[in-house]
Amino acid sequence: MAGENEGSREGTLGKNLTNGFTKGQLSSESKKNTKKSKGSSKKGIETGKRNGFVNFMDEDEERSEEQSDTFAVSKSVDKPPKKKSLLEQRKQLPIWEAKDAICQKIQDNRVIVVVGETGSGKSTQIPQFLNECEYAKEGCVGITQPRRVAAVNLAKRVAQEQNTRLGDKVGYSIRFDDSTSPNTRAKYLTDGMLLRELINDPLLSQYHTLILDEAHERTLMTDMLLGFVKKIIKKRPALRVIIMSATLNAERFSEFFDGAEICFISGRQYPVQIHYTYVPEQDYMDACLRTIFQLHVKLPPGDMLVFLTGQDEIEALESLITDYAKQLPSNKLQIQACPLFASLPQEQQMLVFQPTIPNHRKIVLSTNIAETSVTISGIRYVIDTGLAKVKQFNARLGLESLTVQPISQSAARQRSGRAGREAPGQCYRLYTEADFDKLPKESTPEIKRIDLSQAVLTLKARGQNDVINFDYMDPPSKQSLVRALEHLYSIGALDDNGKINETGYQMSLIPLLPSLARAMLSAREHNCLNEVIDIVSCLSTDSMFLFPQEKREEAAEAKTKFLHSEGDHLTCLNALRVYLETSSDMRKHWCNQNFVNRRALKIILDIRKQLREHCKKANWDINDNTEVNTENILRSFLSGYISSTALLHPDGSYKTTVGNQTVSIHPSSSLFGKKVEAIMYHESVFTTKPYVRGVSSIRGNWLSAVAPHYLGRQQV
């Protein structure tokens, strides 16, 4: 199917492209185009409807103004000369002028909102300013980040500026890696880590100031922190809070904190001119390909960043670009296409960051990863399809889905901003201005889109028993909260009144999904903690089994030697055990030979190590069984998957025990096509139909034994 799609896509693309770019036309068209756009820069690249060109119009004057406001254009284009001292460099940051004002504001107000664009230096400088303030003599400032790398890099930079060893006065704290000491006065941490700290220190008493950075991203963790911090300031009058946001929706944060003052910091961002298409493009892949070549022959050198939705698209477009690039005259600028997505192997990801091949224009084809997580230097042009893949959780059906959706206006601005990091840039939106205006202003916060089981457990374990009335900036639907409560109840984390019990509290201390944490607790009783730790580690990150498009059969063949008849849980245990027995100098080779994802395996081993340490601290015995007792292992998992089970019906289909929905075993599962009495599954995903993945076989009579309190009414 996938192959067929690609084939037909290539067909239309090819036709349209050659309309616009036959070999002979290439250079003359490009000349014509350049002339036109120069002659009428206000009106856009007007070329009419011929030749399959994608026609863009520029933003109108008013809109350009708004854009430059949004991006707080820096007037000085020159960069600081190399030899300047760190202090002199700091003094040139836009935020330096605001130093006294910020210090004054934070002395006078308990909460402020700081809006600063990229490059303002707010994340590195404000913590240093604060530590010089009168009120901040004792304790430290905590700066939260949504991502691990950001926490580490900011800490490194500030340690340098303070001329101190990293981990001393300036440190960071992220999962698997803590670099702080009692001396630490500026601590960069992921927001998940600060949420962890709430367990042992409910008032976060070590901090004189908390800075929630990148709050506009509205991650689940940031949103939970916002609610907790609002509670804490009522109990700690001395605590200061700074909410940092990159967009102009700061009023929402200000309102949430009872009208907190907003400070605006200008950034070091160059203007980006926005271009829209005149008419909606039917096929954005086709439009993308044509736009890339159209712009390539027209625009001065400078790399290009194209936002697409996923790996398949990126790989398809990459091969098309490479094909058509062969038609470029050899005396003209050539094209170097670079794919970029999270699961791309490290070595290939590096190509994006290395200097562009001489006489080439680098064209980075990227997912959303380049919108926030990764910054690429040299980008002058952005092409934005206006789309992204978004995960959504249907609370009524308990199904997840991943669908392509239009992005928000603020995401579109974030994308266009990627063209103006080093010089003035251009952004070509493959949609009309009218369509842009119809986009939602902000993206939907994560808390409204995902399964909240883990979040609800987190809230309850930190003293927020009433999760419906927690002070959310954007409350999730009642239905999704109720579903999470029901799920937690089904696995025995809550008592009959919905309060967290000892089991639930123990689960909350384990950094895993509630279902997997429950399996671990159950494994203690079944004397198979060792095996279950290995399996939950595998289930906590991307699959270790790779299936490259071109070598699918080879990869499937390699996987057969690990297959276990009882299902996917024991299959991944088999594979991990073989890996662990492989000598360290052979492991890389083993991975390549067996189509095993080395990056996933590294994370699996990190998680495994962390879980084993957790057990050691809790004094839990990690058994040293020589023989694997599959029934004990599966029964342990069933404690966590009790509401994720399905029974085989006479017609050969599986129907869920809760909700009686028909589900199919995903073709990637080792139980695909097998008919067993009953199954439990790690996740259910809606793609073309409801599929379950991470599936293992169970006996029907295990169900009532595991959760009589829950399944009593729906006896099997």
Add this chain to the structure above:
DNA sequence: GAGCACTGC
């Protein structure tokens, strides 16, 4: 008989 945007503890 077929999919995986991106994070995080």
